[in-house]
Amino acid sequence: xxNALLDNLNYVVAMILFCIGFYTVxxxxxxxxxxxxxxxxxVAVFFFLVSIGYLADGEAPTVIPGAPPAxxxxxxxxxxxxTAIVISVSTTALFLSLALKFYEHHGTVDLDKAKxxxx
Amino acid sequence: MELSQHVAIYPIVxxxxxxxxxxxxxxxxxxxxMPLAGLALLLSLVLSALLVPRIRATGYLSYHLGSWExxxxxxxRIDFLGALMMILISAICLIAVVYSKRxxxxxxxxxxxxxxxxxxxxxKGKRPVYYSLFLVLCASMLGFVASxxxxxMFVFLELKAICSYALVAIPGTRLxxxxxxxxxxxxxxxxxxxxxxIGLLYSVTGTLNLADLAERTASSDYAQVVTIxxxxxxxxxxxxxxxxxxxxxxxxxxxxxxxxxxxxxxALVVKMGLFGIIRVSYSAYGTYFHSDANFVLNIVMWAAxxxxxxxxxxxxxxxxxxxxxxxxxxxxxxxxVLGFALRDQTAxxxxxxxxxxxxxxxxxxxxxxxxxxxxxxxxxxDDLKGASRKMxxxxxxxxxxxxAIVGIPPTSGFISxxxxxxxxxxxxxxxxxxxxxxxxxxxxxxxxxxxYYMFFLPPSNGLWEEVTGEGPASMVVPTWVLAAATLxxxxxxxxxxxxxxxxxxxxxxGA
Numbered sequence: 001x002x003n004a005l006l007d008n009l010n011y012v013v014a015m016i017l018f019c020i021g022f023y024t025v026x027x028x029x030x031x032x033x034x035x036x037x038x039x040x041x042x043v044a045v046f047f048f049l050v051s052i053g054y055l056a057d058g059e060a061p062t063v064i065p066g067a068p069p070a071x072x073x074x075x076x077x078x079x080x081x082x083t084a085i086v087i088s089v090s091t092t093a094l095f096l097s098l099a100l101k102f103y104e105h106h107g108t109v110d111l112d113k114a115k116x117x118x119x
Numbered sequence: 120m121e122l123s124q125h126v127a128i129y130p131i132v133x134x135x136x137x138x139x140x141x142x143x144x145x146x147x148x149x150x151x152x153m154p155l156a157g158l159a160l161l162l163s164l165v166l167s168a169l170l171v172p173r174i175r176a177t178g179y180l181s182y183h184l185g186s187w188e189x190x191x192x193x194x195x196r197i198d199f200l201g202a203l204m205m206i207l208i209s210a211i212c213l214i215a216v217v218y219s220k221r222x223x224x225x226x227x228x229x230x231x232x233x234x235x236x237x238x239x240x241x242x243k244g245k246r247p248v249y250y251s252l253f254l255v256l257c258a259s260m261l262g263f264v265a266s267x268x269x270x271x272m273f274v275f276l277e278l279k280a281i282c283s284y285a286l287v288a289i290p291g292t293r294l295x296x297x298x299x300x301x302x303x304x305x306x307x308x309x310x311x312x313x314x315x316x317i318g319l320l321y322s323v324t325g326t327l328n329l330a331d332l333a334e335r336t337a338s339s340d341y342a343q344v345v346t347i348x349x350x351x352x353x354x355x356x357x358x359x360x361x362x363x364x365x366x367x368x369x370x371x372x373x374x375x376x377x378x379x380x381x382x383x384x385x386a387l388v389v390k391m392g393l394f395g396i397i398r399v400s401y402s403a404y405g406t407y408f409h410s411d412a413n414f415v416l417n418i419v420m421w422a423a424x425x426x427x428x429x430x431x432x433x434x435x436x437x438x439x440x441x442x443x444x445x446x447x448x449x450x451x452x453x454x455x456v457l458g459f460a461l462r463d464q465t466a467x468x469x470x471x472x473x474x475x476x477x478x479x480x481x482x483x484x485x486x487x488x489x490x491x492x493x494x495x496x497x498x499x500x501d502d503l504k505g506a507s508r509k510m511x512x513x514x515x516x517x518x519x520x521x522x523a524i525v526g527i528p529p530t531s532g533f534i535s536x537x538x539x540x541x542x543x544x545x546x547x548x549x550x551x552x553x554x555x556x557x558x559x560x561x562x563x564x565x566x567x568x569x570x571y572y573m574f575f576l577p578p579s580n581g582l583w584e585e586v587t588g589e590g591p592a593s594m595v596v597p598t599w600v601l602a603a604a605t606l607x608x609x610x611x612x613x614x615x616x617x618x619x620x621x622x623x624x625x626x627x628x629g630a
Contacts, residue, residue: 018311018315022308025304025308031300034304038304038307038308041307041308041311042307042311044311045311045314045315045318048315048318049314049318049321052318052321052322076321076327077318077321080270083270083274084273084314087274087277087278087281087310090281091277091280091281091303091307091310094281094284094285094303095300095303095307098284098288098296098299098300098303099300101288101291101296102296102297102300105292105293105296106293
């Protein structure tokens with residue numbers, strides 16, 4: 001059991017991170033904490049994808065003429081994650097600017113407090 | 120010929136190019152934003168339509184981005200269903216952009232009560248951004264339906280989502296910002312679920328190409344991982360598509376956005392989630408979907424059935440008419456998902472046809488709502504009493520579209536529901552057929568109540584007296600084009616249905 005966990009440590013860590021992020025998004029009423037939670041979720045998924053392509057003692061995926069081909073790290077998940085990071089950054093930037101707008105209207109970034117104010 | 124090689128990506132590239140061009144050009148020529156956007160969308164509509172004869176000849180059009188051969192490179196793969204969606208997307212975007220011209224522009228003079236609703240909210244500097252985001256939104260939807268690569272689908276899905284968050288919040292006032300935040304809080308985790316599922320799928324198959332995935336998931340040794348990734352992917356797409364328990368972001372976002380954007384969101388943007396579900400189910404997970412997915416599909420089917428009833432009841436209960444229309448979308452998404460979950464060719468034909476019917480009719484609804492709001496500022500259904508005395512054309516367009524939404528016989532809505540119900544009956548789900556019928560009755564309640572108020576009741580205590588009349592032609596004509604298209608779709612169904620049937624049959628084969 002423990003060995004199975006240790007062998008798949010990357011999966012376990014990614015899932016725990018994902019759950020931490022999800023918990024933060026759902027349970028915290030502070031908008032900035034929610035954004036941090038979202039970022040943790042995104043990082044968890046990125047971590048998971050990069051770890052799929054990892055190979056212990058793998059080389060960088062470049063072919064050198066003449067040299068014997070060595071075991072290589074899979075570059076495709078890394079390329080995917082670069083794209084996904086760009087998306088994640090723009091999402092976070094947009095969300096932060098919305099949070100700023102929210103603050104201008106309500107004087108707080110706490111969703112529960114903003115609700116109380118209205119009543 | 121060099122140029123015709125790249126024909127598959129022209130509609131998308133045109134829009135992206137002009138989207139970048141607009142903020143630059145408007146630095147000098149202030150009023151060129153809308154004509155440029157309209158021109159780009161017209162061009163992309165024509166280019167999408169030109170794809171159809173080619174696709175009819177060969178079954179699908181495959182284009183390799185950067186000349187990298189699939190499965191290594193990204194493939195653009197447009198089948199007839201994709202081409203039809205591309206035409207629908209660029210046509211509705213074109214109509215909405217023409218409508219936007221006066222909707223987001225300030226009133227002509229100080230005393231002009233017209234358009235006061237958005238005049239103050241859309242400062243002049245925001246207009247180029249509005250049109251730019253509009254074009255990127257349209258381009259990303261085109262890219263999504265044209266994509267033959269699951270990661271590329273994710274990228275376009277996210278591009279679409281970011282544009283729609285920004286467009287919901289673009290007035291910058293309290294309620295739209297709140298709605299956009301709610302939308303993002305649900306939609307961003309959903310995107311991460313989609314990416315997680317793609318990662319799981321990649322870890323057991325080693326490919327991202329949809330056609331390649333179809334072969335490799337069929338012979339995969341890790342059937343459990345395939346199942347888990349399918350469930351995660353469906354949940355992720357279901358949030359984007361606002362399928363019943365995951366719909367809570369939709370009513371706020373769709374009713375608080377500017378009306379042309381509401382029209383796009385309801386008519387097209389939620390359909391992308393649905394199209395994603397159908398696309399991956401029939402290609403990437405083809406074998407699993409046809410043999411083992413019973414349990415998942417049963418849950419989806421019941422969620423859809425509840426969505427129909429719940430959406431209709433909530434629509435009847437609303438006091439604001441834009442909220443009523445938004446809940447109507449929740450209900451109609453239920454119809455489309457139900458047709459998919461039955462895993463029957465006739466039912467899927469019905470649901471794809473309903474995608475088109477609902478896109479045209481619901482866009483028409485929201486454009487009518489925009490006309491009424493911008494002329495009068497009224498937002499509740501009670502205020503609509505006697506509206507036809509001042510705005511007969513708008514009210515007539517609303518009545519025509521509601522005929523299709525309800526599904527009165529000669530209209531297009533009847534045809535889609537006919538196929539949905541016959542799909543239910545042929546798979547033995549009589550109860551689901553009954554729910555579709557019951558949903559139609561409830562849709563009649565919420566649509567025809569508004570029509571009744573508009574045409575047959577007098578205005579209550581002095582409302583509508585200050586309203587001078589119909590909106591400008593650039594808003595009424597697009598609304599009527601949509602209303603006429605909704606009506607016409609019912610009469611040209613004998614042209615649309617056979618190729619659509621072929622397209623669905625080729626989906627079935629996993630082509």
